[in-house]
Amino acid sequence: MFSANRRAKADLSPRLPEARKLLKRVWGHGDFRGLQAEVVSEILDGRDVMAVLPTGGGKSVCYQVPAILRPGVGLVVSPLIALMTDQVEALKQQGVAAARLDSGVSMDERSAIWRAARNGELDLLYVSPEGLAAGSMLERLADIELSLIAIDEAHCVSQWGHDFRPDYRSLGRLVEFFPHVPRIAVTATADARTRDDILASLRLEGARVFVDSFARPNLQLSAERKINGSRARTDAAVVELVRERRGKSGVVYCGSRDGCERVAQTLRDAGTNAIAYHAGFDAKERDQRLERFLAEDGAVMVATIAFGMGVDKPDVRFVIHADPPGSLEAYWQEIGRAGRDGEPAEGITLYGPSDIAWSLRRLEGRPMAEEVKQVQTRKVRQLFAMLDGAACRPQAVRRYFGEQDAQPCGVCDICGDPPATFDAVIPAQKALAAVQRMGERYGKNRIIDHLTGRTKDVQPWESQISTWGIGTELSVNGWRDVLDHLLFEGLLVEDPNEGMPIVRLGDPEAVRAVYRGERAVQVRKPPARVVVEDRPRRNAGRNLAVEALDTDVRARFESLRNWRRDRASEQRVPPYVIFQDKTLVEIALSEPRSLSELGRIAGVGAGKLERYGKGVLDALQSAA
Numbered sequence: 158m159f160s161a162n163r164r165a166k167a168d169l170s171p172r173l174p175e176a177r178k179l180l181k182r183v184w185g186h187g188d189f190r191g192l193q194a195e196v197v198s199e200i201l202d203g204r205d206v207m208a209v210l211p212t213g214g215g216k217s218v219c220y221q222v223p224a225i226l227r228p229g230v231g232l233v234v235s236p237l238i239a240l241m242t243d244q245v246e247a248l249k250q251q252g253v254a255a256a257r258l259d260s261g262v263s264m265d266e267r268s269a270i271w272r273a274a275r276n277g278e279l280d281l282l283y284v285s286p287e288g289l290a291a292g293s294m295l296e297r298l299a300d301i302e303l304s305l306i307a308i309d310e311a312h313c314v315s316q317w318g319h320d321f322r323p324d325y326r327s328l329g330r331l332v333e334f335f336p337h338v339p340r341i342a343v344t345a346t347a348d349a350r351t352r353d354d355i356l357a358s359l360r361l362e363g364a365r366v367f368v369d370s371f372a373r374p375n376l377q378l379s380a381e382r383k384i385n386g387s388r389a390r391t392d393a394a395v396v397e398l399v400r401e402r403r404g405k406s407g408v409v410y411c412g413s414r415d416g417c418e419r420v421a422q423t424l425r426d427a428g429t430n431a432i433a434y435h436a437g438f439d440a441k442e443r444d445q446r447l448e449r450f451l452a453e454d455g456a457v458m459v460a461t462i463a464f465g466m467g468v469d470k471p472d473v474r475f476v477i478h479a480d481p482p483g484s485l486e487a488y489w490q491e492i493g494r495a496g497r498d499g500e501p502a503e504g505i506t507l508y509g510p511s512d513i514a515w516s517l518r519r520l521e522g523r524p525m526a527e528e529v530k531q532v533q534t535r536k537v538r539q540l541f542a543m544l545d546g547a548a549c550r551p552q553a554v555r556r557y558f559g560e561q562d563a564q565p566c567g568v569c570d571i572c573g574d575p576p577a578t579f580d581a582v583i584p585a586q587k588a589l590a591a592v593q594r595m596g597e598r599y600g601k602n603r604i605i606d607h608l609t610g611r612t613k614d615v616q617p618w619e620s621q622i623s624t625w626g627i628g629t630e631l632s633v634n635g636w637r638d639v640l641d642h643l644l645f646e647g648l649l650v651e652d653p654n655e656g657m658p659i660v661r662l663g664d665p666e667a668v669r670a671v672y673r674g675e676r677a678v679q680v681r682k683p684p685a686r687v688v689v690e691d692r693p694r695r696n697a698g699r700n701l702a703v704e705a706l707d708t709d710v711r712a713r714f715e716s717l718r719n720w721r722r723d724r725a726s727e728q729r730v731p732p733y734v735i736f737q738d739k740t741l742v743e744i745a746l747s748e749p750r751s752l753s754e755l756g757r758i759a760g761v762g763a764g765k766l767e768r769y770g771k772g773v774l775d776a777l778q779s780a781a
């Protein structure tokens with residue numbers, strides 16, 4: 158854990174004990190964790206602050222607690238309706254006066270919300286950045302006492318970030334309208350450059366910045382090369398991976414809508430409860446699908462990136478990338494949706510050379526400034542270099558985020574089974590030279606034929622080139638691995654060329670560094686492992702060890718889960734906003750006999766005790 162300008166503990170707010178009590182009473186959490194106490198202290202004392210905490214790190218508490226303690230309404234700017242709905246619902250369940258103003262809220266409700274805000278009856282008000290920019294919102298807010306302004310997913314303000322939203326740009330002006338209201342920016346993903354940009358754009362120059370460690374020790378990460386170009390085999394690999402995790406809740410990310418529906422169908426044919434989700438479904442359909450995913454045990458969401466932000470299901474046990482994401486930020490955020498409850502979970506990424514080509518091509522087609530495009534291109538390359546690299550995965554990502562002292566995790570595929578690598582500088586130089594001398598006009602196979610001197614009916618122009626037949630040290634497969642690795646490192650790029658791909662030289666500076674022997678090229682040996690492989694998985698995501706519970710504890714857990722399902726469907730909310738699995742397991746294990754015993758269990762705050770205490774005790778009784 159590290160943070161800029163971190164002050165000594167003695168400087169924590171005098172109101173912190175009060176905040177701790179509130180955390181216990183409303184959320185049922187024993188204490189603040191990580192940097193929460195420091196962040197909450199700043200804002201409690203009326204100072205601006207920025208918090209960079211990993212997904213699942215508990216960012217929302219950082220502004221929700223002070224919003225309740227400080228006089229006035231806490232204004233939360235949040236980029237997605239799903240995110241707002243979830244948080245507001247969870248807060249209401251806890252007995253906190255929270256509301257949201259988004260396009261889905263009727264006129265009548267709106268008036269009621271504004272009235273409550275003016276009368277000081279509201280603790281938290283969630284709005285979208287567009288909502289804030291439009292019409293009368295700012296005017297109406299001017300009449301209301303604000304306790305703080307929170308900007309959630311603050312990386313959206315930066316064009317150096319991976320999820321830039323122009324609407325966020327105007328949020329910097331809030332300081333003019335509300336000069337005395339402390340502001341807090343929170344995000345899960347921001348490298349140093351993005352952080353500086355957030356501070357400048359939101360005009361948070363004086364804010365203290367807290368950056369938590371990005372370690373997610375409960376996640377076991379792995380990445381596997383796809384078998385060259387075969388979609389059916391990739392689908393089969395996904396099916397196999399999901400079947401090995403039968404009964405567990407998971408997410409499978411696909412790069413396209415078509416792919417998403419195809420994989421979902423393949424999974425359903427194989428007997429999995431798979432649900433497709435992408436932006437091609439209308440809002441109502443998407444909501445229904447999301448609800449099913451949240452409510453049904455062991456459901457697998459097969460989705461494009463349209464799914465995710467704001468979906469806080471705590472017990473997702475695995476995230477599989479059938480197609481890789483576009484950056485390390487997106488990767489960390491997406492795999493971060495697994496294991497939010499802190500229990501073991503897995504992140505598995507399948508990637509291939511055609512994926513990097515596709516990612517780069519998609520960037521080409523997007524309307525953005527050349528400068529932004531270059532940043533995004535570099536991000537794609539850094540992601541693939543990690544996936545195809547031989548370094549501990551979390552360590553590589555954490556270093557990328559600026560944690561220079563990150564140590565190997567000990568549980569990822571690389572740590573568990575360190576791949577042998579070989580120094581491939583010379584083969585890399587030969588391959589790059591061959592691509593260049595052949596005029597950057599040919600595909601991989603043709604280059605390999607050239608290097609190994611196997612070109613059929615070779616013409617004199619080719620056999621006279623100095624790279625002809627100089628690659629006898631490697632087999633055809635060996636060369637394929639080297640070329641693929643050069644693609645993943647961005648030293649070569651593949652141009653799809655309407656189905657007849659050709660390879661060209663990549664980043665000129667990097668290529669020169671290889672020619673001069675200044676850049677190391679390490680290729681894995683033997684790479685291209687077959688994707689579907691029978692091998693024991695260390696630590697493969699237990700479902701909170703539910704399987705390992707004694708029969709009677711298990712019976713109580715099932716009874717509690719049925720009770721929860723009924724409460725959830727009555728209120729049309731996801732089951733976990735009532736109680737998380739982790740809390741139900743705790744209850745099943747400790748068998749509380751009274752409301753006060755129940756109230757001592759982590760995750761059972763006063764609001765929930767009042768609402769559900771009796772129901773829980775009854776459900777326990779009925780299991781006895």
Ligand code: ADP
Nearest residue numbers: 186188189190211212213214215216217218469
């Ligand atoms: P983020 O928005 O950073 O991804 P959340 O605010 O959704 O994270 O919190 C993630 C999980 O951590 C939630 O299940 C929440 O209940 C839990 N949590 C947050 N703060 C604490 C705490 N101090 N102690 C225990 N659990 C916490």
Ligand code: ZN
Nearest residue numbers: 549566569572
């Ligand atoms: Zn590792």
